[in-house]
Amino acid sequence: MSVLNPKKVIKTRLRRSTNFYSVMYYYIYDTFLNDKKYEKVIDRIKTRLLDFEIQGKHEQLTLLKNIDELIGDEVKKGANTVIVVGDDQTFLKVIDVVADNDVSLGIIPVGPNNRIAEAFGVPMEEAACEIIAARKIVKLDLGLANQKYFFTDLKISKNLDRLQVEKDRFQVVPKKTCQEVEIINFYMPDPKIGFEKKLKKISAQDGYLDMVVRAKNNNHKWLKKNKMAGKIDTVMTSDKFKVKSFEYLPLELDGYKIIKTPAEIQIKRDKLKVIAGKNRRKDIK
Amino acid sequence: MFKNNEDQEYTAYEQSGDDTMIGHSIKIEGDLVSSGSVVVEGEVVGTVKTEQTLKVGEKAKISADVDAKEARVAGRVDGNITVQDSLELDSTAEVNGDIQAGRLTIASGAVFNGRCSMSENASSAGSEKKKNERAESEESDKDTSEEID
Numbered sequence: 001m002s003v004l005n006p007k008k009v010i011k012t013r014l015r016r017s018t019n020f021y022s023v024m025y026y027y028i029y030d031t032f033l034n035d036k037k038y039e040k041v042i043d044r045i046k047t048r049l050l051d052f053e054i055q056g057k058h059e060q061l062t063l064l065k066n067i068d069e070l071i072g073d074e075v076k077k078g079a080n081t082v083i084v085v086g087d088d089q090t091f092l093k094v095i096d097v098v099a100d101n102d103v104s105l106g107i108i109p110v111g112p113n114n115r116i117a118e119a120f121g122v123p124m125e126e127a128a129c130e131i132i133a134a135r136k137i138v139k140l141d142l143g144l145a146n147q148k149y150f151f152t153d154l155k156i157s158k159n160l161d162r163l164q165v166e167k168d169r170f171q172v173v174p175k176k177t178c179q180e181v182e183i184i185n186f187y188m189p190d191p192k193i194g195f196e197k198k199l200k201k202i203s204a205q206d207g208y209l210d211m212v213v214r215a216k217n218n219n220h221k222w223l224k225k226n227k228m229a230g231k232i233d234t235v236m237t238s239d240k241f242k243v244k245s246f247e248y249l250p251l252e253l254d255g256y257k258i259i260k261t262p263a264e265i266q267i268k269r270d271k272l273k274v275i276a277g278k279n280r281r282k283d284i285k
Numbered sequence: 286m287f288k289n290n291e292d293q294e295y296t297a298y299e300q301s302g303d304d305t306m307i308g309h310s311i312k313i314e315g316d317l318v319s320s321g322s323v324v325v326e327g328e329v330v331g332t333v334k335t336e337q338t339l340k341v342g343e344k345a346k347i348s349a350d351v352d353a354k355e356a357r358v359a360g361r362v363d364g365n366i367t368v369q370d371s372l373e374l375d376s377t378a379e380v381n382g383d384i385q386a387g388r389l390t391i392a393s394g395a396v397f398n399g400r401c402s403m404s405e406n407a408s409s410a411g412s413e414k415k416k417n418e419r420a421e422s423e424e425s426d427k428d429t430s431e432e433i434d
């Protein structure tokens with residue numbers, strides 16, 4: 001457990017006291033935190049939030065509660081900062097409603113899958129409260145596909161030979177050797193592959209989406225079982241893409257939302273306001 | 286360990302490099318216009334226009350007119366090539382079309398079927414330079430003659 005720095009606390013409290021009536025926090029706890037093993041962690045987080053005097057309304061999600069409706073209602077009541085307590089999935093789940101309501105978003109990472117929080121320089125569990133209290137906000141672009149927002153990427157990996165991607169005045173027709181088409185807003189390196197140099201230019205703050213086409217790895221047939229990502233074959237940048245196909249094809253947004261073709265994909269600049277720490281990834285300014 | 290590598294990569298984040306990369310697994314149909322540099326390793330049918338450098342890979346096939354600031358061709362191009370600065374044809378290159386370039390390098394083994402003309406800009410720039418030099422020398426001659434008078 002990290003030690004509380006009194007100077008920082010006073011500084012934060014002073015800052016907070018000036019914004020006391022303007023900042024209203026709404027904390028949402030993901031369903032998996034109902035598990036008993038997280039009880040102590042949640043208690044420590046709540047205590048820490050009290051220390052920093054950044055209390056607000058706390059809501060525990062259940063399978064019966066709709067996260068969009070909950071946040072929508074609280075925003076109407078005046079909440080302007082949503083803090084999700086959970087993992088990457090929790091963060092990605094609230095993207096749509098947060099972007100539509102123009103509120104700030106923070107994350108207190110709990111659990112194993114927290115690569116987004118790590119990218120934003122937010123430490124695990126109660127240590128994240130200090131970052132939340134400091135309230136350093138960064139603005140990021142979001143992708144919009146058929147009125148659904150996505151933060152990381154949009155993937156198409158089935159029936160690619162029936163697909164057509166239009167950009168400006170030309171169209172891209174994938175061949176049989178094509179394994180996957182991704183349209184990326186925020187690059188999250190796959191832990192199995194590691195950082196890919198060819199994608200180092202991708203930024204969620206440049207006003208562009210990047211289309212990445214991966215080709216099948218013919219040299220490593222024995223790796224097929226592991227579903228390794230193919231090698232990067234094509235990289236293209238644009239603020240707008242159109243995806244068409246002869247029949248309905250599924251497009252996967254952020255790894256969990258599914259939409260169907262045809263789809264018009266565009267970038268929405270500075271649509272997401274996220275609370276980030278000092279140790280955030282270098283491409284997040 | 287992974288995190289450190291990632292940080293190092295982002296520390297070395299640079300704006301320069303190839304903006305558009307077209308690989309073997311896709312085919313482009315239409316007008317490809319880019320303000321950044323373009324690398325073609327696959328197939329393009331239409332036109333290719335870039336304000337920066339164009340690289341055409343060994344296995345690439347372009348059935349299009351090409352317009353670029355600089356270009357290096359190692360694959361096949363069926364169409365006219367217009368390059369403002371330098372154009373290099375590697376030994377594996379095959380060009381079926383006319384070439385217009387400021388500077389041209391053709392490696393031994395390259396196939397080129399078409400007409401070649403050096404860029405009008407470059408030649409006109411050169412002639413203008415000569416004209417200016419002549420005008421300057423004429424003016425100086427006049428001055429000296431006036432002084433003599």
